[in-house]
Amino acid sequence: MxxxxxxxxxxxxxxxxxxxxxxxxxxxxxxxxxxxxxxxxxxxxxxxxxxxxxxxxxxxxxxxxxxxxxxxxxxxxxxxxxxxxxxxxxxxxxxxxxxxxxxxxxxxxxxxxxxxxxxxxxxxxxxxxxxxxxxxxxxxxxxxxxxxxxxxxxxxxxxxxxxxxxxxxxxxxxxxxxxxxxxxxxxxxxxxxxxxxxxxxxxxxxxxxxxxxxxxxxxxxxxARVLRWENDFISGAARDEFSRLAEEQGTGRLEFSAEKLLELHTAVLWRVLRMAVEHLLGDANNLELVHIEKLYALLEKGETGKRINLPRGIVAGVEYGRFFVARQPHPAGGIEETYRLAVPGSTSIHEADGVIEAKIFSMEDYKRERNTADDRRAFLDLAKTGRNLVVTGRKKGDRFNPLGMAGTKKLKDFFIDQKVPRNKRDLVPIVRSGRDIIWIAGYRIDEKYKVTADTRQVLGLEFRQF
Structure with missing residues (x-):
């Protein structure tokens, strides 16, 4: 051939x-x-x-x-x-x-x-x-x-x-x-x-x-071909069972009947457990085989009051025949990692329990989109920001020029003016281009990076919390 x-x-x-x-x-x-x-x-x-x-x-x-x-x-x-x-x-x-x-x-x-x-x-x-x-x-x-x-x-x-x-x-x-x-x-x-x-x-x-x-x-x-077929079948069965059995109990908590979960074939059950974590976090990064094994062992023993902790603030437990998987509020601390922002794409900011989605718009598309702007969305001039962007927490001495203001301002003073609670300031994602702050996620962009009549392409950023 x-x-x-x-x-x-x-x-x-x-x-x-x-x-x-x-x-x-x-x-x-x-x-x-x-x-x-x-x-x-x-x-x-x-x-x-x-x-x-x-x-x-x-x-x-x-x-x-x-x-x-x-x-x-x-x-x-x-x-x-x-x-x-x-x-x-x-x-x-x-x-x-x-x-x-x-x-x-x-x-x-x-x-x-x-x-x-x-x-x-x-x-x-x-x-x-x-x-x-x-x-x-x-x-x-x-x-x-x-x-x-x-x-x-x-x-x-x-x-x-x-x-x-x-x-x-x-x-x-x-x-x-x-x-x-x-x-x-x-x-x-x-x-x-x-x-x-x-x-x-x-x-x-x-x-x-x-x-x-x-x-x-x-x-x-x-x-490999046979395994792809089998994987497609198992994944489809797991999606169906997850939809049938998972019950959302408020934001960040899923519950199941422990008895009904244990009736599932092990291959399907393990996928359902993985899907539960993925549903809560938006992805299953850092979830390894050993973690699924722990979830399965917890479910199989069925001891009321027993709990385990998994990476990224996930907790699972059994309570009177009910099996739950939940996302714990992130402990007080701050954003410690430096995240490379996918442009375009989605970047999970684990400490902030959220994701920043980046999109690139033509000026024509931007004119339609700008009416949807709010505190969680920002539009910037792509030629000025570039695509090499990172997300961090705040740093000592941070300053930026808030949109609509003349001159720079200490980030600390900006947070005070915006009445951001002290215990939440270290969990606000800061998007940076080189040494410059371009967006305080959820609050304000820098004046220098705003969209103008000369802009040709627009970077749209949106911060969503899980």
């Missing part, structure tokens, strides 16, 4: 593309993404789609990275494809936020893809994962102890993200690039055994093929 056939079959099987779609293509310049851009370009009339490419210089490989960007721009220019190139100091970001280089790189890339998608008014992101990537991912997750969901591997479609090459072997992609004289760039870091994925590719898989199963790739892919 030719690469074009697999490409079309994958798109059709998973309903990846609909007529009129606007697609942002992640384009590194390597063989996989080069083939993906070329195929989408060749068949854009067939699918009636609009394309824009997005490339991120991660600053991992000085010199080579700049050459990659030039290749990407030239490739797109020759074909009349719009291309957006940005630079992000990912090594610095990884060190600052305690992330691995792979995690930081992935976050920075998808931040860019989402920004471009929203800014262009598009609706899909295409990335170039291939069949070999799928095999490597499943083995990595198996080694790390993933459950059914993780062992299903990379999903062909996840929300706005599509992967049209997911069933194409890497050698076929490389042959396609040669056949069409695309001359993609080579990322030498892919040959370094420093990275976990590279060790799987360069060391483990060849060993398994030579010594255990020459068809290991096919075996892993077959198992």
């Amino acid at each position: 030719k690469i074009e056939d697999i490409f079309h079959n994958t798109i059709n099987e998973y309903g990846m593309i609909q007529s009129g779609d606007g697609i942002v293509v992640g384009f590194s310049g390597g063989p996989d993404s080069t083939a993906l851009v070329h195929l989408l370009y060749r068949f854009k009339e067939h699918y009636n789609i609009r394309l824009v490419c997005a490339h991120l210089n991660h600053k991992f490989r000085p010199g080579d990275a700049e050459e990659d960007a030039k290749y990407v721009q030239a490739f797109c220019r020759e074909r009349g494809i719009r291309c957006i190139v940005e630079c992000e100091d990912v090594p610095r970001m990884a060190a600052r936020e305690g992330l691995s280089p792979e995690q930081a790189g992935r976050r920075a890339r998808y931040d860019l893809f989402n920004r471009v998608m929203q800014g262009e008014g598009f609706n899909k992101i295409a990335v170039a994962h291939n069949r070999d990537d799928q095999v490597e991912t499943v083995l990595m997750r198996l080694i790390r102890g993933a459950g059914v969901e993780g062992l299903g591997g990379i999903k062909p479609v996840r929300e706005t993200i599509i992967r049209p090459l997911l069933e194409v072997p890497r050698p076929m992609i490389e042959e396609y690039c040669k056949e069409h004289r695309l001359n993609p760039v080579t990322d030498k870091t892919n040959l370094s055994p420093v990275y976990f994925r590279n060790r799987i590719r360069l060391e483990l898989l060849p060993y398994l093929r030579d010594n255990y199963n020459s068809n290991i790739d096919r075996a892993v892919l077959g198992a």
